[in-house]
Amino acid sequence: MIRVLFFGPVADHIDTREMNIEFSSGMTLQDVVAMITAQYPTVFDIVSFIAVNQKQVHDHKTQLSDNDVVALLAKFSGG
Amino acid sequence: MRDPVRLQAEDFSQDDEVTALKASSQCMGGIATFLGCARDFSEGRSVSEINFDAYGSMALAEMIRLREEAIQKFDLIDARIVHRVTTVRAGDNIVFIAAGAAHRGPAFDACRWMIDELKKRVPIWKKEITSEGESWVTEHP
Numbered sequence: 001m002i003r004v005l006f007f008g009p010v011a012d013h014i015d016t017r018e019m020n021i022e023f024s025s026g027m028t029l030q031d032v033v034a035m036i037t038a039q040y041p042t043v044f045d046i047v048s049f050i051a052v053n054q055k056q057v058h059d060h061k062t063q064l065s066d067n068d069v070v071a072l073l074a075k076f077s078g079g
Numbered sequence: 080m081r082d083p084v085r086l087q088a089e090d091f092s093q094d095d096e097v098t099a100l101k102a103s104s105q106c107m108g109g110i111a112t113f114l115g116c117a118r119d120f121s122e123g124r125s126v127s128e129i130n131f132d133a134y135g136s137m138a139l140a141e142m143i144r145l146r147e148e149a150i151q152k153f154d155l156i157d158a159r160i161v162h163r164v165t166t167v168r169a170g171d172n173i174v175f176i177a178a179g180a181a182h183r184g185p186a187f188d189a190c191r192w193m194i195d196e197l198k199k200r201v202p203i204w205k206k207e208i209t210s211e212g213e214s215w216v217t218e219h220p
Contacts, residue, residue, distance in 0.1 A: 007133070009206075071202075074204060074215070078138075078201050078202075079115055079197045
């Protein structure tokens with residue numbers, strides 16, 4: 001299972017903080033992005049970063065492993 | 080003594096944080112601090128509350144990295160970073176940063192660097208509650 005987390009403006013935009021996606025061998029970050037976009041077409045209007053297991057990832061061809069945690073993050077506004 | 084890097088809902092005491100910083104060494108000749116607090120006005124609107132959300136584990140890990148980098152980069156003796164994740168009202172404390180060094184120059188520089196980097200790197204978001212509704216702040220000034 002891939003756990004996908006949403007916070008702040010992204011969570012409010014799609015009215016959810018978490019979703020699970022069934023893992024399949026060879027799955028990439030692009031596959032997850034495509035599935036999320038299919039369900040929430042406008043979410044990437046406000047997503048600026050994607051983290052996999054708490055590390056920012058820029059390459060959507062990154063292979064995922066079962067139990068990975070993906071987070072879609074808007075531009076930060078702390079401090 | 081509490082951890083030098085914390086995300087917490089409850090308010091913090093600047094005096095306690097500086098006391099804790101000084102306790103780590105008597106070699107500090109200069110301690111620079113930054114306190115971020117909630118304003119009651121933003122972009123022409125009156126703000127009644129600010130609500131914070133965070134990717135907690137990632138935010139804390141990044142803040143710990145930030146402190147370690149600052150210590151290395153500016154040759155600090157010690158540093159502390161505390162950020163609240165809760166709902167605050169105008170005037171309330173939000174974030175505290177303290178940098179202790181042998182001399183004031185590195186302490187000032189490190190303090191500024193840490194808050195600037197925190198705003199860019201740490202996954203925390205703030206939502207302003209105003210008379211016109213609620214909106215997430217998406218730019219970090």
